[in-house]
Amino acid sequence: MNNKKQKPILGISIGDINGIGVEVTLKALSDPRVFKNFTPLIYGHGKVISFFRKQLNLEEFNFTQIRNVEEVQHRKVNVLNITEESPEVVPGVETQEAGKFAFEALKQATEDLKSGKIQGLVTAPVNKNNINTPEFSFVGHTEYITQYVGAQESLMMMVGENLRVGLITGHIPLSQVSSKVTKEKIIEKANLFLKSLQKDFGIGKPKIAILGLNPHAGEDGLLGKEEEEIIKPAIRELKDQNKLVFGPYPADGFFGMLHQYKFDGVLAMYHDQGLIPFKSLAFSSGVNFTAGLPVVRTSPDHGTAYNIAGKNLADEGSMRAALLLASDILEVHFQESEEN
Numbered sequence: 126m127n128n129k130k131q132k133p134i135l136g137i138s139i140g141d142i143n144g145i146g147v148e149v150t151l152k153a154l155s156d157p158r159v160f161k162n163f164t165p166l167i168y169g170h171g172k173v174i175s176f177f178r179k180q181l182n183l184e185e186f187n188f189t190q191i192r193n194v195e196e197v198q199h200r201k202v203n204v205l206n207i208t209e210e211s212p213e214v215v216p217g218v219e220t221q222e223a224g225k226f227a228f229e230a231l232k233q234a235t236e237d238l239k240s241g242k243i244q245g246l247v248t249a250p251v252n253k254n255n256i257n258t259p260e261f262s263f264v265g266h267t268e269y270i271t272q273y274v275g276a277q278e279s280l281m282m283m284v285g286e287n288l289r290v291g292l293i294t295g296h297i298p299l300s301q302v303s304s305k306v307t308k309e310k311i312i313e314k315a316n317l318f319l320k321s322l323q324k325d326f327g328i329g330k331p332k333i334a335i336l337g338l339n340p341h342a343g344e345d346g347l348l349g350k351e352e353e354e355i356i357k358p359a360i361r362e363l364k365d366q367n368k369l370v371f372g373p374y375p376a377d378g379f380f381g382m383l384h385q386y387k388f389d390g391v392l393a394m395y396h397d398q399g400l401i402p403f404k405s406l407a408f409s410s411g412v413n414f415t416a417g418l419p420v421v422r423t424s425p426d427h428g429t430a431y432n433i434a435g436k437n438l439a440d441e442g443s444m445r446a447a448l449l450l451a452s453d454i455l456e457v458h459f460q461e462s463e464e465n
Contacts, residue, residue, distance in 0.1 A: 132164045132199055133244035133455045135448065138234040139169035140249030143215050143223045144429025145439035147177045150249055152441035153448055154202050155186050163452045166194065166203045166243060168230040172211035174204055180216070181437050194242040207233050216435025224255025228263065235273045238420050245421035245451040246270075249444070250429045265296045267415050270422055280317040280416040282390075283400060283426060284450055285407030289326075289390040290399040291318045291333075291416070302395045306338055306351060311359035315370055315392055321416035322389050324461070325454045331389040334379065335360055335372035338394045342375040376402075400426075409442040412450045421454050423447040 140146030151174070154165055167174065171190045178186050188202040197203050212226045231248060238246045248266045256263040263269060271279040283290045293314050294305045315333065322331035336342075337356060339349030346353050356373045363370045374384065376393070380402040385391050393399030403411060404426060411426035425443035433439055 132162065133452070133459075134166050134194070134197055134242070135160070135163040135451055135455075136234045136237060136243040136246045137165060137167045137169075137448075138230040138246065138248045139167060139173070139227070140230070141223050141227045141252045141255070141429045142169070142173050142212060143218050143220060144250055144252065144431055144434050145427075146249030146251075146429065147173060148181060148434070148437070148439045149425065149441040149444035151177055151181065151183055151186055152439070153445040155183060159445055159448060160202075160452075162456065163245070163448075164197060164199045164201075164203065165448070166191075166197055166205060168205050168207055168234040170206050170208065170211050170226075171204050173214055176214050177435075180435055194237055205233075217431045217433075219252055219255050219431065221255055224252060227251045228256045231266070231269070235270055238270075238422070239274050245423075245455055247444070247447045247451055248422065248424040250425065250427060252429050266422070266424060267295060267413075270415060270420075271418060274418055274420055276418050278313060278317065279418050280314055280321065282318070282321065282414045282416045283403045283407075284412045284414050284423075285403065285410060288385055288403065288407055289322070290385075290403045291390055291392045292394075292396060292399050293392065294395045296396065299395065299397075303338065303351065306355060306394055308355050308359040308362070311335070311356060311392075312363060315359070315363055315368065317417040318390055318392055319368060319370075325414075325416065325421075325457060326389075327457045327460075328389050330369060332369035332371065333390040333392055334374055334384065334388045335370055335392045336376045336379060336394055336398060337373035340375070340377075342373045380406075409440055410446045411443055412447045414450060414454075421451050421458075423451045423454075 188204050190204050207230050237243045267281050281292045281295045322328045338351045343349045343352035352373050413424045413426050415422045425447050
Protein backbone atom coordinates (compact mmCIF):
# COMPACT_ATOMS: atom_id res chain seq x y z
CA MET A 126 0.00 0.00 0.00
CA ASN A 127 2.38 2.67 -1.25
CA ASN A 128 -0.10 5.46 -1.86
CA LYS A 129 -3.68 6.43 -1.29
CA LYS A 130 -4.78 5.48 -4.80
CA GLN A 131 -3.51 1.92 -4.57
CA LYS A 132 -6.02 -0.25 -2.72
CA PRO A 133 -4.60 -2.90 -0.41
CA ILE A 134 -4.97 -6.49 -1.60
CA LEU A 135 -6.96 -8.58 0.86
CA GLY A 136 -6.41 -12.31 0.44
CA ILE A 137 -9.16 -14.82 1.25
CA SER A 138 -8.13 -18.42 1.86
CA ILE A 139 -11.18 -20.38 0.73
CA GLY A 140 -11.27 -22.92 3.56
CA ASP A 141 -13.16 -26.21 3.34
CA ILE A 142 -14.96 -26.13 -0.02
CA ASN A 143 -17.57 -28.59 1.25
CA GLY A 144 -18.60 -26.23 4.04
CA ILE A 145 -20.19 -22.77 3.94
CA GLY A 146 -16.95 -20.84 3.39
CA VAL A 147 -17.34 -20.34 -0.35
CA GLU A 148 -21.02 -19.42 0.05
CA VAL A 149 -20.45 -16.71 2.66
CA THR A 150 -17.47 -15.37 0.71
CA LEU A 151 -19.44 -15.00 -2.53
CA LYS A 152 -22.43 -13.48 -0.74
CA ALA A 153 -20.24 -11.02 1.15
CA LEU A 154 -18.46 -9.95 -2.03
CA SER A 155 -21.65 -9.75 -4.12
CA ASP A 156 -22.15 -6.18 -2.89
CA PRO A 157 -19.34 -4.16 -4.54
CA ARG A 158 -19.58 -1.56 -1.74
CA VAL A 159 -18.09 -4.11 0.64
CA PHE A 160 -14.71 -4.00 -1.12
CA LYS A 161 -14.57 -0.34 -2.10
CA ASN A 162 -11.52 0.09 0.16
CA PHE A 163 -9.66 -3.09 -0.81
CA THR A 164 -9.11 -5.51 -3.69
CA PRO A 165 -10.21 -9.10 -2.93
CA LEU A 166 -8.05 -12.05 -3.96
CA ILE A 167 -9.53 -15.51 -3.36
CA TYR A 168 -7.04 -18.36 -2.96
CA GLY A 169 -9.08 -21.26 -4.34
CA HIS A 170 -10.11 -22.39 -7.80
CA GLY A 171 -12.28 -20.83 -10.51
CA LYS A 172 -14.29 -24.02 -11.01
CA VAL A 173 -15.14 -24.17 -7.30
CA ILE A 174 -16.32 -20.55 -7.41
CA SER A 175 -18.37 -21.27 -10.53
CA PHE A 176 -19.94 -24.33 -8.89
CA PHE A 177 -21.23 -22.30 -5.96
CA ARG A 178 -22.20 -19.34 -8.10
CA LYS A 179 -24.56 -21.64 -9.98
CA GLN A 180 -25.64 -23.51 -6.83
CA LEU A 181 -26.57 -20.25 -5.10
CA ASN A 182 -28.08 -18.55 -8.16
CA LEU A 183 -25.52 -15.76 -7.97
CA GLU A 184 -25.24 -15.43 -11.75
CA GLU A 185 -24.45 -11.71 -11.47
CA PHE A 186 -21.37 -12.44 -9.36
CA ASN A 187 -18.35 -11.86 -11.58
CA PHE A 188 -14.71 -12.69 -11.00
CA THR A 189 -11.46 -12.76 -12.92
CA GLN A 190 -8.97 -15.62 -12.78
CA ILE A 191 -5.28 -14.80 -12.42
CA ARG A 192 -2.11 -16.88 -12.39
CA ASN A 193 -0.17 -14.92 -9.76
CA VAL A 194 -0.58 -11.95 -7.43
CA GLU A 195 1.15 -9.62 -9.87
CA GLU A 196 -1.84 -10.00 -12.24
CA VAL A 197 -4.38 -8.74 -9.67
CA GLN A 198 -7.00 -6.42 -11.17
CA HIS A 199 -8.33 -3.74 -8.87
CA ARG A 200 -12.08 -3.07 -8.58
CA LYS A 201 -12.64 -6.77 -9.38
CA VAL A 202 -12.89 -10.03 -7.47
CA ASN A 203 -9.75 -12.00 -8.30
CA VAL A 204 -9.41 -15.78 -8.04
CA LEU A 205 -6.03 -17.50 -7.91
CA ASN A 206 -6.06 -21.20 -8.77
CA ILE A 207 -3.89 -22.85 -6.13
CA THR A 208 -3.83 -26.17 -7.99
CA GLU A 209 -4.09 -27.05 -11.67
CA GLU A 210 -6.76 -29.64 -11.07
CA SER A 211 -10.13 -28.58 -9.73
CA PRO A 212 -11.03 -30.46 -6.51
CA GLU A 213 -14.34 -32.28 -6.27
CA VAL A 214 -17.02 -30.31 -4.44
CA VAL A 215 -19.41 -32.35 -2.27
CA PRO A 216 -21.34 -29.90 -0.08
CA GLY A 217 -21.84 -31.12 3.48
CA VAL A 218 -19.37 -34.01 3.23
CA GLU A 219 -16.02 -34.19 5.00
CA THR A 220 -13.34 -35.35 2.55
CA GLN A 221 -9.57 -35.62 2.73
CA GLU A 222 -9.30 -33.88 -0.65
CA ALA A 223 -11.13 -30.83 0.69
CA GLY A 224 -8.87 -30.74 3.75
CA LYS A 225 -5.74 -30.90 1.62
CA PHE A 226 -7.09 -28.16 -0.66
CA ALA A 227 -8.03 -25.92 2.29
CA PHE A 228 -4.57 -26.19 3.79
CA GLU A 229 -2.86 -25.52 0.45
CA ALA A 230 -4.95 -22.37 0.04
CA LEU A 231 -4.00 -21.25 3.56
CA LYS A 232 -0.33 -22.04 3.01
CA GLN A 233 -0.09 -20.06 -0.25
CA ALA A 234 -2.05 -17.12 1.15
CA THR A 235 0.07 -16.99 4.32
CA GLU A 236 3.25 -17.12 2.25
CA ASP A 237 2.08 -14.15 0.16
CA LEU A 238 1.02 -12.33 3.35
CA LYS A 239 4.41 -12.82 4.98
CA SER A 240 6.25 -11.65 1.85
CA GLY A 241 4.06 -8.56 1.52
CA LYS A 242 2.42 -9.49 -1.79
CA ILE A 243 -0.95 -9.12 -0.07
CA GLN A 244 -1.63 -6.69 2.76
CA GLY A 245 -4.16 -8.68 4.78
CA LEU A 246 -5.72 -12.14 5.02
CA VAL A 247 -9.23 -13.34 5.81
CA THR A 248 -9.45 -17.08 6.44
CA ALA A 249 -12.67 -18.93 5.63
CA PRO A 250 -13.50 -21.82 8.01
CA VAL A 251 -11.64 -25.11 7.85
CA ASN A 252 -12.21 -28.54 9.37
CA LYS A 253 -9.17 -29.52 11.44
CA ASN A 254 -10.09 -33.22 11.20
CA ASN A 255 -9.46 -33.49 7.46
CA ILE A 256 -6.31 -31.33 7.58
CA ASN A 257 -4.55 -33.26 10.34
CA THR A 258 -2.49 -36.28 9.36
CA PRO A 259 -0.18 -38.56 11.34
CA GLU A 260 2.71 -36.45 10.01
CA PHE A 261 1.17 -33.00 10.47
CA SER A 262 -0.71 -31.46 13.40
CA PHE A 263 -2.92 -28.44 12.66
CA VAL A 264 -4.23 -26.84 15.86
CA GLY A 265 -5.86 -23.83 14.23
CA HIS A 266 -5.44 -20.78 11.99
CA THR A 267 -4.23 -18.55 14.82
CA GLU A 268 -1.43 -20.88 15.89
CA TYR A 269 -0.39 -21.75 12.32
CA ILE A 270 -0.16 -18.14 11.08
CA THR A 271 1.57 -16.97 14.26
CA GLN A 272 4.28 -19.58 13.78
CA TYR A 273 4.52 -19.08 10.00
CA VAL A 274 5.17 -15.32 10.20
CA GLY A 275 7.74 -15.83 12.96
CA ALA A 276 5.87 -14.12 15.80
CA GLN A 277 6.79 -15.16 19.33
CA GLU A 278 3.23 -14.76 20.59
CA SER A 279 -0.20 -13.60 19.43
CA LEU A 280 -3.60 -12.92 20.94
CA MET A 281 -6.86 -14.43 19.75
CA MET A 282 -9.28 -11.50 19.84
CA MET A 283 -12.98 -11.71 19.09
CA VAL A 284 -14.33 -8.44 17.73
CA GLY A 285 -17.96 -7.34 17.58
CA GLU A 286 -19.55 -3.96 17.00
CA ASN A 287 -19.14 -2.79 20.61
CA LEU A 288 -17.24 -5.73 22.08
CA ARG A 289 -13.67 -7.06 22.00
CA VAL A 290 -12.72 -10.22 23.88
CA GLY A 291 -9.15 -11.49 24.13
CA LEU A 292 -8.06 -14.91 25.40
CA ILE A 293 -5.21 -15.80 27.77
CA THR A 294 -5.35 -19.44 26.62
CA GLY A 295 -6.81 -20.68 23.34
CA HIS A 296 -7.16 -24.09 21.78
CA ILE A 297 -6.13 -26.29 24.69
CA PRO A 298 -8.07 -28.82 26.81
CA LEU A 299 -9.89 -27.35 29.80
CA SER A 300 -7.87 -29.61 32.10
CA GLN A 301 -4.70 -27.72 31.10
CA VAL A 302 -6.02 -24.18 31.53
CA SER A 303 -5.10 -23.65 35.19
CA SER A 304 -1.47 -24.64 34.65
CA LYS A 305 -1.19 -22.35 31.60
CA VAL A 306 -2.58 -19.27 33.39
CA THR A 307 0.56 -17.67 34.82
CA LYS A 308 1.35 -14.15 35.95
CA GLU A 309 3.79 -13.77 33.06
CA LYS A 310 1.23 -15.00 30.50
CA ILE A 311 -1.44 -12.58 31.77
CA ILE A 312 0.96 -9.64 31.58
CA GLU A 313 2.11 -10.67 28.11
CA LYS A 314 -1.41 -11.09 26.72
CA ALA A 315 -2.69 -7.91 28.38
CA ASN A 316 0.15 -5.91 26.83
CA LEU A 317 -0.55 -7.44 23.40
CA PHE A 318 -4.22 -6.53 23.83
CA LEU A 319 -3.52 -2.94 24.87
CA LYS A 320 -0.97 -2.42 22.09
CA SER A 321 -3.38 -3.80 19.48
CA LEU A 322 -6.21 -1.56 20.69
CA GLN A 323 -3.89 1.40 20.10
CA LYS A 324 -2.17 0.26 16.89
CA ASP A 325 -5.01 -1.57 15.13
CA PHE A 326 -8.10 0.22 16.44
CA GLY A 327 -6.74 3.72 17.00
CA ILE A 328 -7.74 3.92 20.68
CA GLY A 329 -5.46 6.39 22.44
CA LYS A 330 -5.67 5.19 26.05
CA PRO A 331 -7.37 1.79 26.02
CA LYS A 332 -8.70 0.20 29.19
CA ILE A 333 -9.38 -3.51 29.60
CA ALA A 334 -11.17 -5.68 32.12
CA ILE A 335 -9.57 -8.96 33.23
CA LEU A 336 -11.84 -11.83 34.25
CA GLY A 337 -11.20 -14.27 37.08
CA LEU A 338 -10.57 -17.95 36.45
CA ASN A 339 -12.76 -19.49 39.15
CA PRO A 340 -16.47 -19.06 39.97
CA HIS A 341 -17.07 -15.69 41.66
CA ALA A 342 -13.43 -14.82 40.82
CA GLY A 343 -12.31 -17.23 43.54
CA GLU A 344 -14.31 -15.54 46.33
CA ASP A 345 -11.19 -14.40 48.22
CA GLY A 346 -9.50 -17.77 47.91
CA LEU A 347 -12.48 -19.87 48.97
CA LEU A 348 -13.09 -21.25 45.45
CA GLY A 349 -9.54 -21.32 44.14
CA LYS A 350 -6.16 -19.67 44.66
CA GLU A 351 -5.39 -18.42 41.15
CA GLU A 352 -6.97 -15.00 41.63
CA GLU A 353 -5.02 -14.26 44.81
CA GLU A 354 -1.71 -15.81 43.79
CA ILE A 355 -1.56 -15.14 40.03
CA ILE A 356 -4.21 -12.85 38.54
CA LYS A 357 -4.25 -10.02 41.12
CA PRO A 358 -0.42 -9.78 41.25
CA ALA A 359 -0.39 -9.58 37.42
CA ILE A 360 -2.97 -6.78 37.46
CA ARG A 361 -0.98 -4.91 40.14
CA GLU A 362 2.19 -5.14 38.06
CA LEU A 363 0.37 -3.88 34.95
CA LYS A 364 -1.05 -0.98 36.94
CA ASP A 365 2.46 -0.18 38.18
CA GLN A 366 3.34 0.19 34.47
CA ASN A 367 0.51 2.77 34.21
CA LYS A 368 -1.66 0.38 32.19
CA LEU A 369 -5.43 0.82 32.47
CA VAL A 370 -6.38 -2.70 33.56
CA PHE A 371 -9.09 -3.65 36.02
CA GLY A 372 -10.30 -6.82 37.73
CA PRO A 373 -10.42 -9.68 38.27
CA TYR A 374 -14.16 -9.77 37.65
CA PRO A 375 -16.46 -12.80 38.08
CA ALA A 376 -17.28 -13.72 34.48
CA ASP A 377 -20.98 -14.45 34.95
CA GLY A 378 -21.92 -11.25 36.73
CA PHE A 379 -19.61 -9.19 34.51
CA PHE A 380 -21.47 -10.02 31.30
CA GLY A 381 -24.82 -10.32 33.04
CA MET A 382 -24.58 -6.69 34.18
CA LEU A 383 -23.29 -5.54 30.75
CA HIS A 384 -20.00 -4.30 32.19
CA GLN A 385 -18.26 -5.26 28.93
CA TYR A 386 -19.46 -2.03 27.34
CA LYS A 387 -17.58 0.07 29.91
CA PHE A 388 -14.21 -1.15 28.59
CA ASP A 389 -12.34 -1.19 25.30
CA GLY A 390 -11.66 -4.89 25.74
CA VAL A 391 -12.23 -7.89 28.01
CA LEU A 392 -9.47 -10.43 28.69
CA ALA A 393 -10.83 -13.92 29.40
CA MET A 394 -8.84 -16.75 30.94
CA TYR A 395 -9.87 -19.51 28.54
CA HIS A 396 -11.65 -20.22 25.26
CA ASP A 397 -15.24 -20.87 26.32
CA GLN A 398 -15.23 -18.27 29.09
CA GLY A 399 -14.76 -15.61 26.43
CA LEU A 400 -16.43 -17.14 23.40
CA ILE A 401 -19.74 -18.24 24.93
CA PRO A 402 -20.77 -14.69 25.92
CA PHE A 403 -19.20 -13.24 22.77
CA LYS A 404 -21.06 -15.54 20.38
CA SER A 405 -24.26 -15.07 22.35
CA LEU A 406 -23.97 -11.32 21.85
CA ALA A 407 -22.37 -11.04 18.39
CA PHE A 408 -22.66 -14.35 16.51
CA SER A 409 -23.89 -13.01 13.17
CA SER A 410 -21.37 -10.17 13.04
CA GLY A 411 -18.45 -11.39 15.15
CA VAL A 412 -14.90 -11.58 13.84
CA ASN A 413 -11.83 -13.52 14.96
CA PHE A 414 -8.79 -11.22 14.77
CA THR A 415 -5.23 -12.35 15.47
CA ALA A 416 -3.64 -9.47 17.39
CA GLY A 417 0.07 -9.04 17.99
CA LEU A 418 1.26 -10.10 14.53
CA PRO A 419 3.26 -8.05 12.01
CA VAL A 420 0.44 -8.85 9.54
CA VAL A 421 -3.35 -8.44 9.50
CA ARG A 422 -5.49 -11.59 9.72
CA THR A 423 -9.21 -11.95 10.44
CA SER A 424 -11.83 -14.66 10.00
CA PRO A 425 -15.56 -15.18 10.56
CA ASP A 426 -16.37 -16.57 14.01
CA HIS A 427 -18.17 -19.72 12.79
CA GLY A 428 -17.16 -23.10 11.46
CA THR A 429 -17.80 -25.10 8.29
CA ALA A 430 -21.47 -25.81 9.13
CA TYR A 431 -21.69 -28.90 6.90
CA ASN A 432 -25.36 -29.33 7.82
CA ILE A 433 -26.37 -26.28 5.77
CA ALA A 434 -23.58 -26.27 3.16
CA GLY A 435 -24.73 -25.69 -0.42
CA LYS A 436 -28.34 -24.95 0.64
CA ASN A 437 -28.18 -21.14 0.39
CA LEU A 438 -28.95 -20.84 4.12
CA ALA A 439 -25.64 -19.48 5.44
CA ASP A 440 -25.54 -15.96 6.88
CA GLU A 441 -22.65 -14.00 5.39
CA GLY A 442 -22.72 -11.33 8.12
CA SER A 443 -19.63 -12.59 9.97
CA MET A 444 -17.59 -12.95 6.76
CA ARG A 445 -18.62 -9.46 5.66
CA ALA A 446 -17.58 -8.12 9.07
CA ALA A 447 -14.23 -9.96 8.83
CA LEU A 448 -13.51 -8.37 5.46
CA LEU A 449 -14.50 -4.91 6.65
CA LEU A 450 -12.52 -5.18 9.90
CA ALA A 451 -9.35 -6.20 8.05
CA SER A 452 -9.89 -3.26 5.68
CA ASP A 453 -10.48 -0.87 8.59
CA ILE A 454 -7.33 -2.02 10.42
CA LEU A 455 -5.26 -1.56 7.26
CA GLU A 456 -6.69 1.96 6.97
CA VAL A 457 -5.68 2.71 10.59
CA HIS A 458 -2.15 1.47 9.80
CA PHE A 459 -2.06 3.62 6.66
CA GLN A 460 -3.14 6.72 8.56
CA GLU A 461 -0.48 6.10 11.21
CA SER A 462 2.23 5.69 8.57
CA GLU A 463 1.10 8.91 6.90
CA GLU A 464 1.33 10.80 10.21
CA ASN A 465 4.78 9.38 10.90
